[in-house]
Amino acid sequence: MKERLQELEQEALLKVEQAETIEELKSVRVEYLGKKGPITEVLRGMGKLPKEERPVIGQLANEVRERIADAIEEKQSRLEDEALEEQLKNEDIDVTLPGRPIQVGGPHLLTSIIEEIEDLFIGMGFEIKEGPEVETDYYNFEALNLPKGHPARDMQDTFYITEELLMRTHTSPVQARTMNAKNGKEPVKMICPGKVYRRDNDDATHSHQFTQIEGLLVDENVRMSDLKGVLQEFAAKMFGKERMIRLRPSFFPFTEPSVEMDISCKVCGGEGCSVCKGTGWIEILGAGMVHPNVLEMAGYDSEKYSGFAFGMGPERIAMLKHGIDDIRHFYTNDVRFLKQYHNA
Amino acid sequence: MLISLNWLKELVDISGYTTEELSEIITKTGIEVDGISEPEELPQGVVVGNIISCEQHPDADKLSLCQVDTGEETLQIACGAPNVKAGQKVAVAKPGAVLPGNFKIKKTKLRGEESNGMICSLQELGVNEEDVPEAFKDGIFVFPEDTETGEDAVKLLNLDDSVLELDVTPNRADVLSMVGMAYETAAALARNYTLERPSYEEAKDKADSDVAVKIVDKEANPYYGAFVVQDVEVKESPLWLKNRLMAAGTRPVNNVVDITNYVLLEYGQPLHAFDRDRFNSNVIVTRYAEEGEILETLDGKLRTLSPHHLVITNGEKAHALAGVMGGKESEVHEGTTDLLLEAAYFDPQVVRRSANDHELRSESSVRFEKGLDVNRVAQAGERACELLQKYAGATILKGTAEEDHLNRKETVIRMETSRLNDRLGTKMEVQDVKNVLRRLQFEYEEKKGVFDVQVPSRRFDISIFEDMLEETARIYGYDHIPYTLPEGSGQAGGLTEEQRLKRNVKTFLEGAGLSETITYSLTDKESAEEMISPELKDEQHGAVRLAMPMSEDHSHLRLSILPELLRTHSYNTARQQQNLAYYELGKVFISREDEHVQQPKEVLRAAGAVSGEWVTNPWQQEKKEADFFVVKGIVEELAGRLGLSFTYVKGDVQGMHPGRTALVVCNGKTIGFMGQVHPRYQKKHDLKETYVFDLNMDLLLNLYEKEETFVKIPKYPSVSRDIALVVGEKTSAGEIEETIVTTGAPLIKQVRVFDVYQGEHLAPGEKSIAFRLLYQNPERTLKDKEVEEAHGAILEAVAAKHNARLRQ
Numbered sequence A: 001m002k003e004r005l006q007e008l009e010q011e012a013l014l015k016v017e018q019a020e021t022i023e024e025l026k027s028v029r030v031e032y033l034g035k036k037g038p039i040t041e042v043l044r045g046m047g048k049l050p051k052e053e054r055p056v057i058g059q060l061a062n063e064v065r066e067r068i069a070d071a072i073e074e075k076q077s078r079l080e081d082e083a084l085e086e087q088l089k090n091e092d093i094d095v096t097l098p099g100r101p102i103q104v105g106g107p108h109l110l111t112s113i114i115e116e117i118e119d120l121f122i123g124m125g126f127e128i129k130e131g132p133e134v135e136t137d138y139y140n141f142e143a144l145n146l147p148k149g150h151p152a153r154d155m156q157d158t159f160y161i162t163e164e165l166l167m168r169t170h171t172s173p174v175q176a177r178t179m180n181a182k183n184g185k186e187p188v189k190m191i192c193p194g195k196v197y198r199r200d201n202d203d204a205t206h207s208h209q210f211t212q213i214e215g216l217l218v219d220e221n222v223r224m225s226d227l228k229g230v231l232q233e234f235a236a237k238m239f240g241k242e243r244m245i246r247l248r249p250s251f252f253p254f255t256e257p258s259v260e261m262d263i264s265c266k267v268c269g270g271e272g273c274s275v276c277k278g279t280g281w282i283e284i285l286g287a288g289m290v291h292p293n294v295l296e297m298a299g300y301d302s303e304k305y306s307g308f309a310f311g312m313g314p315e316r317i318a319m320l321k322h323g324i325d326d327i328r329h330f331y332t333n334d335v336r337f338l339k340q341y342h343n344a
Numbered sequence B: 001m002l003i004s005l006n007w008l009k010e011l012v013d014i015s016g017y018t019t020e021e022l023s024e025i026i027t028k029t030g031i032e033v034d035g036i037s038e039p040e041e042l043p044q045g046v047v048v049g050n051i052i053s054c055e056q057h058p059d060a061d062k063l064s065l066c067q068v069d070t071g072e073e074t075l076q077i078a079c080g081a082p083n084v085k086a087g088q089k090v091a092v093a094k095p096g097a098v099l100p101g102n103f104k105i106k107k108t109k110l111r112g113e114e115s116n117g118m119i120c121s122l123q124e125l126g127v128n129e130e131d132v133p134e135a136f137k138d139g140i141f142v143f144p145e146d147t148e149t150g151e152d153a154v155k156l157l158n159l160d161d162s163v164l165e166l167d168v169t170p171n172r173a174d175v176l177s178m179v180g181m182a183y184e185t186a187a188a189l190a191r192n193y194t195l196e197r198p199s200y201e202e203a204k205d206k207a208d209s210d211v212a213v214k215i216v217d218k219e220a221n222p223y224y225g226a227f228v229v230q231d232v233e234v235k236e237s238p239l240w241l242k243n244r245l246m247a248a249g250t251r252p253v254n255n256v257v258d259i260t261n262y263v264l265l266e267y268g269q270p271l272h273a274f275d276r277d278r279f280n281s282n283v284i285v286t287r288y289a290e291e292g293e294i295l296e297t298l299d300g301k302l303r304t305l306s307p308h309h310l311v312i313t314n315g316e317k318a319h320a321l322a323g324v325m326g327g328k329e330s331e332v333h334e335g336t337t338d339l340l341l342e343a344a345y346f347d348p349q350v351v352r353r354s355a356n357d358h359e360l361r362s363e364s365s366v367r368f369e370k371g372l373d374v375n376r377v378a379q380a381g382e383r384a385c386e387l388l389q390k391y392a393g394a395t396i397l398k399g400t401a402e403e404d405h406l407n408r409k410e411t412v413i414r415m416e417t418s419r420l421n422d423r424l425g426t427k428m429e430v431q432d433v434k435n436v437l438r439r440l441q442f443e444y445e446e447k448k449g450v451f452d453v454q455v456p457s458r459r460f461d462i463s464i465f466e467d468m469l470e471e472t473a474r475i476y477g478y479d480h481i482p483y484t485l486p487e488g489s490g491q492a493g494g495l496t497e498e499q500r501l502k503r504n505v506k507t508f509l510e511g512a513g514l515s516e517t518i519t520y521s522l523t524d525k526e527s528a529e530e531m532i533s534p535e536l537k538d539e540q541h542g543a544v545r546l547a548m549p550m551s552e553d554h555s556h557l558r559l560s561i562l563p564e565l566l567r568t569h570s571y572n573t574a575r576q577q578q579n580l581a582y583y584e585l586g587k588v589f590i591s592r593e594d595e596h597v598q599q600p601k602e603v604l605r606a607a608g609a610v611s612g613e614w615v616t617n618p619w620q621q622e623k624k625e626a627d628f629f630v631v632k633g634i635v636e637e638l639a640g641r642l643g644l645s646f647t648y649v650k651g652d653v654q655g656m657h658p659g660r661t662a663l664v665v666c667n668g669k670t671i672g673f674m675g676q677v678h679p680r681y682q683k684k685h686d687l688k689e690t691y692v693f694d695l696n697m698d699l700l701l702n703l704y705e706k707e708e709t710f711v712k713i714p715k716y717p718s719v720s721r722d723i724a725l726v727v728g729e730k731t732s733a734g735e736i737e738e739t740i741v742t743t744g745a746p747l748i749k750q751v752r753v754f755d756v757y758q759g760e761h762l763a764p765g766e767k768s769i770a771f772r773l774l775y776q777n778p779e780r781t782l783k784d785k786e787v788e789e790a791h792g793a794i795l796e797a798v799a800a801k802h803n804a805r806l807r808q
């Protein structure tokens, strides 16, 4: 019986070896390990054996059965691997074909610029304030030290609706409104982005509608050096640390002293070129210390409180950063223009 | 304003600085140099020549043959200018000379005759066409007779001058003159300048015995001085004077006019000379015009005046519009011998109004409008008299006839050094402040660092401490102010909830495939009132109109974003851009009852428009045109983002497809609409089939409630059941869904339409809608019986309410 088992093992292992498909292997399993297989038969005939031989043969039969099963297992996984290899060879695709397009949109370039500036000032502790685009003459002009008949009103040609109502010409009225709301007591630290309007003919450098961001800080003991510090911080983050800044005197009715800030020209590095009109500098924003009349009109004691304000045009910044030559691009919304700046 | 450096050089020492350096310093101390025009290509080898003889060219009608003495030699030159004559002193470009544009002069032959050089016009020498005096416009330039032959023509003509173009801010009217710029430059460079008092010989007779001045309105005209000038010889001005006018962009006319213009440039004080005979009176009366009074001004136009226009009269009729322009009748002409020379101070607002009304902005009116030095008015008149005596041989009567109500009160400003430093963040010493004041030539008294500064009348822009703060800071140098950061309130910056939500909505819409646009708020009347969202419809009564629009295209404030957004679609479609998906977040404007004083209500809206292929088909997938449900998918998902749920009701919006428009409802309130643009509108604006949405963001942001508490992820399995219901074709999926949800609550978790069918196997007028229902119990595993009961109830309810039967 022992010989019979060894014989069966030899036979089965050979058949496993010779099996070429999973199907063949399956029939080997059925043939040798199935309920009607020869090993089962051997075990069934064990009753005829002497008592002391029974465990020896039983163990041997089990060992043989296990060895055959292992061999089948091993062979099976080899055959499966081979089959998978074969299948994968046929699943080849052309990886250079395009992907399925998905619709993606993106922000307008001006929004990207505005949000970048917003985030920059938020980091310095500023809040964002908004206000109406149709303003009263009072908030747009008078509260900003521009009484009726002031010649500087000519600097900003205005779209009037009635004598009292107009399209705001700058976002400064938001500053006046914010200060007013504080009743001359608390500090103010804010920026106000938004659309503004001027009575201009649209051309490459003028647009009757454009955007502005202005900022205001009012507190006790605000110094002009603070304005310089904040603007330098802004310029370094917005345009790069390597750009120099320069402040020069200017005039705005709502600030005194007033300054204009230039940054060194990126194109020529300050040597002078056509972009900077030979000066080496590019004008970026206007700023100044809040005029005492403006503070007083909003209820602040100008002896105790002081402040600074600044204002800039996102269009201009976008044009400088990206070399855009015509302001009308921002409002024509040519899809080819918009898409260029979706990652801006 | 244009500043000739050759002129400035004579007033202040600017040696040691290049033009660029000087510009940089002037800009940094306060007057922006906007442009520098330096002679790039100076003519070379051009000298003054004397035309000895001038004869007709034997072989060319339009050419003259001239023998020209250049000091060194006599050259034969052919000249085509009509005004060439023997005896003239002219600019001669000798052979070898180079004119602007790299034009080299060579010896040549013209129609067989030698021509050894060229007699030049001013244009050929590089002078701007508009600066060339009338007499020399169409020919060569002729020097005055006493000019030395052989002299350098370039120097004589001041062509080697550099001109600075200044952008003067409205507050600094004091530098709208050479004298002002001289003070400014001296302060900037820390050099000296003093204005010298003019001097001339006065006749014995007194001006005020000859003429009387009468001012009717002292407010409008605080000062009027008249100089009586006799026996002038009207002729050409000397070359240097003409050069200076030309450098400043003023065209020379004759010596009298040129001198008044010159003094305007030099002193910043406008003057006016009347022809005495034609003025025809011994009294000068300044008064407001009468309604309908007529004045013919120098430009030959008849001006109809109103009672707020100030005029200068001879006691009877107007001879000048005060501060703006003189009258034609008493204009200085070739035969003029006697003058009345006006030096006056008019109220800025009065001049501004006259200039505006008559659209006459002049060098003169601009200066009156911006303000004048009260102490330099009469002095400017004296300066003109000095020049008239010298260059027109005038006799000038003693003094002036005048009426004077000018306020010459001095401004004194207290300035503490410590306060100065507090506000600037600087550490200036008392001596630093003194240095600044000395450079500015401001008088002061100082005790323990406290200055009382006496502001000179020429600096009428300075009236308060902050003005002096700026003045000190700019001369001290903005560069010397340190960089610090604000010390005060440690406020934490950030976005408000609303601002954050707005950004989220934008990001969502962009992720959903839409590109952001920014369009104009101002549009034409028709577009402004189209496609108004139903919830605004009742509130609004017409678009707000601008009082004085630049064009009708941008004359009204929009009541909807869509028309301008659709214009963007038309624009791009016309440029072969086929598949478009846009949105805009912006305001619309609703006028109020009392629209004259009350600001319109501004409503924030999110609008979008989609046309063309939504799913494109380059090679593999099925292509799909944008349709109602593409847009609805975006709107539904947006609602989800905001934690809201919208319902959709068929609605009617002007400009929209009547069968394909839905009102969007949230919490029982209409918050906008969506659907297809009306085919008629599409056709009119060359649009493809376009689908839009327009939502009231203000209402949505109000309705938004932040989901604060965590909702548990359900542990127990759900059961899904599909049903296909046959209903009448007018029955909407939405109504059935609502019935299912209300009947199936609380076990119904989700209802989804997955098929809509009409056609074979159904009766005409019928359709089948297939729903997938999801049942779930958050507390435990559902029992079959529970589901059966709920499902049965739903079937009964839809049968009863919508006459729906199960499709077999």
Ligand SMILES: [Zn+2]
Residues within 6 Å of the ligand: A265, A266, A267, A268, A269, A270, A271, A272, A273, A274, A275, A276, A277, A278, A280, A281
């Ligand atoms: Zn440059």
